[in-house]
Amino acid sequence: MEEIPIKIQYQITEEDYIQFNLHHLENSPSQKKNYNLLRYLIPIIFSVPVYAIGTVLFKQPKEYWIVIAILFIVIWILRYPKMYIRLVEKQTKKLLDEGDNSSVFGKKTMVIYEDHFEVSDGIGTETVSKNSIKDIKVHEDMVLIYLSAFSAEIIPTRFLDEETKTSLLEQLKG
Numbered sequence: 001m002e003e004i005p006i007k008i009q010y011q012i013t014e015e016d017y018i019q020f021n022l023h024h025l026e027n028s029p030s031q032k033k034n035y036n037l038l039r040y041l042i043p044i045i046f047s048v049p050v051y052a053i054g055t056v057l058f059k060q061p062k063e064y065w066i067v068i069a070i071l072f073i074v075i076w077i078l079r080y081p082k083m084y085i086r087l088v089e090k091q092t093k094k095l096l097d098e099g100d101n102s103s104v105f106g107k108k109t110m111v112i113y114e115d116h117f118e119v120s121d122g123i124g125t126e127t128v129s130k131n132s133i134k135d136i137k138v139h140e141d142m143v144l145i146y147l148s149a150f151s152a153e154i155i156p157t158r159f160l161d162e163e164t165k166t167s168l169l170e171q172l173k174g
Contacts, residue, residue, distance in 0.1 A: 006112040006171050010159035012105050016142065018092045020154050023139055025088060035084060043076035110155065112171045119153060128153075136172055138165075145172060 025031040047069035054065035109120045119126045128147060135146040143165070145153040157165065 006110075006164070006167055008110045008112075008155065008159065008164065008168060009107065010110070010155055011107045012154055012156070014093070014096060014105065016154055016156050017096065017104060018089050019141055020144065020152065021092050022085065022088055023137065023142070023144065024150065024152075027137065038084070039077060039080045043073040047072050110153070112168065117172070130172065133172060136169065138169070143168065 025035070050072060051062075051065045051069045054060055054068060055062055103121060103123055106121060111118045111120075115131075116127055116129045119128070132147055133145055134148060137144040137146065137152075140157065142157055143155040143160070145155070147153065155168070160168065
């Protein structure tokens, strides 16, 4: 018996694309390594010159500069996640402003068949074999169907009820 195709209509916004980038960075081993390096190593490296300059130039007690250095490290570690998110959002917006992104954004229709799926966007239709799916990540705000290590079909969950979401995942994994 042939499965009935599932048809999903959704729309991708700039905010969806930014969230995709944030999700991707959270799950990328190399990006996690960079993130942790920047979050923990940078403040330690910069606290050493702060301590050295403070004790030599300002002639304050060493304990004073140790407290300042520790305070700097703690504040940096606590504030860095928000700074990182803002940086990624800003960089993504800059990249999006550089060219025509009409194929990324807008209304899309996905139809899932037995061995492939098609995504139409008003400009064209892309046909993708289910064998091409590398991974499927489900987040609260979106389902990501990875076709390579850094590209994915983005389906915002605001367009999916629980039944449709379950059927979508079963069809794609099946």
